[in-house]
Amino acid sequence: MTSMLIPLQLTLPAWVDDEVDATRLYTDDESQVGLAIRLARRNIEERTGGPFGAGVFDGDGRVVAVGVNLVLTQQCSSAHAEVVAFSAAQRRVGRARLNEDGRHYTLATSAQPCSMCYGACIWAGIDTLVIGARSTDVMELSEFDEGPLPSDWIGELEKRGVAVRRDVLREDARGVFTLYAQLGGEKY
């Protein structure tokens, strides 16, 4: 008989440890989004996934965990950078809601979260969401569908305790999608 107990596993690419300096502090929006953008860029250069990167930082600016898009390479439509970063961070701290310890957590992402990752940001237990490129940039430069959002998506996050800052290093972030198109990256 077929078993339903299918093992679910995602693995970050080995190059991630070269790209992240776990000993330094990333204390401002630019350094945090900058790391997310470098992860996105390297992910497409190494052909380990799509053009998206993200990092979870604690209140001191320490990297708790990072994520990159692994959708096509690991056959999992939910393996967006944000979900991977949240899952890794939660695994590291040992709880499903990061800020239940009373500390401050930030997600920095190379591009505005899609419909799914938007919802993931509500449940992960973060206090701040810092964003590089806008969804309009992603759709313009790469033709990805980012999906529909509630009309007041920022207000709905703020209502739930998540502050939002965007357009951080926006031009650099847009550059990742330009490169992705040049490399002939798949739209999905």
Added chain:
Amino acid sequence: MTSMLIPLQLTLPAWVDDEVDATRLYTDDESQVGLAIRLARRNIEERTGGPFGAGVFDGDGRVVAVGVNLVLTQQCSSAHAEVVAFSAAQRRVGRARLNEDGRHYTLATSAQPCSMCYGACIWAGIDTLVIGARSTDVMELSEFDEGPLPSDWIGELEKRGVAVRRDVLREDARGVFTLYAQLGGEKY
């Protein structure tokens, strides 16, 4: 030095194989949602997770994979039943978008997808979404926040090729949340 290569793994509870008859065909909405509801119910009885279950079925009514909520038990805020079911189904068929093989796939879920799972339904490659309880039921009976959705959430799914049917076995589906409250289940 701290490594960022954190292994990400989710494991379905062993009782899942008792609950799912992988040899039978689930050919209508009621039998598909019925299975999702039984999984949700057993998940709380066994204390392996929250009150949500889901199943992915192919066009013949065969179960491709199932999921239950594993958020608190496996410390992962994205491990909702729908995301677990999609990830397991994609692992089984070996691709990120289920219906890229030209066949028809359905997600049946015990309750209306939350904000995150709503987005996940767009990317998973399903043709039909069949739902038991409404979000208003979930919020009324269990106080879970289901998160904000686009105002025309059904239309936005249909525009992307996903048909939606709801209120299937709604009373049975509501019963799971009543039981969850009786068992003193945690709201998160």
